[in-house]
Amino acid sequence: MIPIAKPYLTEEEAQAAYDTILSGWITQGPKVQEFEEKFAAYTGAKYAVAVSNCTTALHLAMIVASIGPGDEVICPSMSYIATANAIRYVGATPVFAEVEPDTYNLDAADAEARITDRTKAILLVHQIGMPADIDTFKDLCSKYNLKLIEDAACAAGSAYKGAKIGSHSELVCFSFHPRKVISTGDGGMITTNREDYYDRLKLLRQHGMSVNDRVRHEANRIIFEDHVELGYNYRMTDIQAAVGIKQLEKLDWIVEERRKIAAAFNQAFNGIDSIRLPQEHEGYFSNYQSYSIYLKDTAAVSRNTLMQKLLDRGVATRRGIMNTHRETAYKNYAPDVSLPVSMELQDNSIILPLYVPMKPEDINYVIDCFKKEILPVAQIKLCYRKEQG
Numbered sequence: 001m002i003p004i005a006k007p008y009l010t011e012e013e014a015q016a017a018y019d020t021i022l023s024g025w026i027t028q029g030p031k032v033q034e035f036e037e038k039f040a041a042y043t044g045a046k047y048a049v050a051v052s053n054c055t056t057a058l059h060l061a062m063i064v065a066s067i068g069p070g071d072e073v074i075c076p077s078m079s080y081i082a083t084a085n086a087i088r089y090v091g092a093t094p095v096f097a098e099v100e101p102d103t104y105n106l107d108a109a110d111a112e113a114r115i116t117d118r119t120k121a122i123l124l125v126h127q128i129g130m131p132a133d134i135d136t137f138k139d140l141c142s143k144y145n146l147k148l149i150e151d152a153a154c155a156a157g158s159a160y161k162g163a164k165i166g167s168h169s170e171l172v173c174f175s176f177h178p179r180k181v182i183s184t185g186d187g188g189m190i191t192t193n194r195e196d197y198y199d200r201l202k203l204l205r206q207h208g209m210s211v212n213d214r215v216r217h218e219a220n221r222i223i224f225e226d227h228v229e230l231g232y233n234y235r236m237t238d239i240q241a242a243v244g245i246k247q248l249e250k251l252d253w254i255v256e257e258r259r260k261i262a263a264a265f266n267q268a269f270n271g272i273d274s275i276r277l278p279q280e281h282e283g284y285f286s287n288y289q290s291y292s293i294y295l296k297d298t299a300a301v302s303r304n305t306l307m308q309k310l311l312d313r314g315v316a317t318r319r320g321i322m323n324t325h326r327e328t329a330y331k332n333y334a335p336d337v338s339l340p341v342s343m344e345l346q347d348n349s350i351i352l353p354l355y356v357p358m359k360p361e362d363i364n365y366v367i368d369c370f371k372k373e374i375l376p377v378a379q380i381k382l383c384y385r386k387e388q389g
């Protein structure tokens with residue numbers, strides 16, 4: 001079976017975890033600090049704060065941006081449910097806006113149309129690693145005096161207008177879940193250029209503790225801590241961070257390899273009229289966390305039949321990105337909201353396997369199986385004849 005994804009982990013990561021375990025300091029310690037410093041340097045942000053996962057990163061981002069009950073935050077419905085959940089954690093209301101059909105990212109005009117007196121922020125998702133149009137959303141946020149928060153769960157290693165995701169705005173949240181381009185098991189990071197946010201994020205992730213355990217451990221005079229505000233236990237462990245440091249060293253290479261596979265898919269499927277391939281416009285650089293294909297209504301096969309047929313051939317796929325507003329947990333949130341593009345994309349897109357290293361014969365097998373199932377028989381013969389020259 002060709003899986004949908006697998007993390008790229010080697011002996012190096014295993015050794016780093018092993019060494020950290022034997023070091024005797026295993027959570028929120030020197031390895032976390034090193035990972036934060038290296039991640040900040042990699043993205044070009046001033047500061048980075050490691051946390052337990054991207055969902056907790058988003059929760060803390062909402063808190064430091066002072067979002068609370070009565071506030072509205074605009075976000076796509078077409079995103080993993082954690083995006084909207086983070087808004088609800090602080091008692092605010094997610095207001096779902098439409099996405100663009102070719103990039104799967106928030107549609108600026110539709111987002112603007114949904115701004116009200118209660119709108120406090122826009123939560124901009126870089127869906128499946130494709131950067132959203134950050135500058136347009138920055139302008140929109142300044143025009144209406146809103147906060148911009150980036151959900152970059154899938155976007156470590158992606159870039160926008162020549163700069164890595166993580167460097168563009170005040171709060172950018174990343175994930176290191178195993179389905180992401182680099183992984184620490186679970187794990188998250190927030191990058192920021194604001195010192196006040198940085199200080200508060202560090203407090204909030206560790207119970208609001210005024211003097212952290214490392215400082216007390218190293219002190220030669222007794223120190224007592226205070227808990228200065230309601231905080232959380234959202235720490236990353238040093239075991240995870242040690243793995244993360246090794247993963248970060250490989251990130252650019254992993255992205256390069258992923259882009260080669262995406263390019264092979266693009267080349268093989270280019271010219272099939274019944275599908276739309278991922279669109280990477282000028283100035284946008286995707287890490288291809290996922291490779292998603294949209295099936296037009298002229299496709300010879302339905303999306304679900306295609307998924308089953310590929311599974312029967314030993315190729316795992318996933319459906320298009322979920323629409324949060326269609327989930328039971330959201331039945332009371334904007335039940336009548338109109339999001340035709342988002343729903344169309346969820347129902348008619350398919351995500352193909354893409355991971356590193358992916359054997360050339362496996363890439364070719366996926367291409368071959370996809371073509372066999374998507375093309376009507378007459379066209380397959382035509383392609384075959386063309387290939388034969």
Ligand SMILES: C[C@H]1O[C@H](OP(=O)(O)OP(=O)(O)OC[C@H]2O[C@@H](n3cnc4c(=O)[nH]c(N)nc43)[C@H](O)[C@@H]2O)[C@@H](O)[C@@H](O)[C@@H]1N
Nearest residue numbers: 003004005006007079080128153154177178179180290318
């Ligand atoms: C594009 C979306 O991708 C992900 O959603 P998804 O539905 O495609 O992910 P899942 O179905 O949970 O896929 C997880 C896959 O990732 C591989 N994998 C490899 N190792 C692991 C692991 O330790 N845990 C999990 N959950 N998955 C692991 C396996 O192939 C597994 O099937 C999420 O990361 C979303 O946040 C994201 N937007």
Ligand SMILES: O=C(O)CCC(=O)C(=O)O
Nearest residue numbers: 053054055082175176177
């Ligand atoms: O939990 C998941 O499957 C995805 C959410 C995520 O990536 C995270 O919270 O880091």
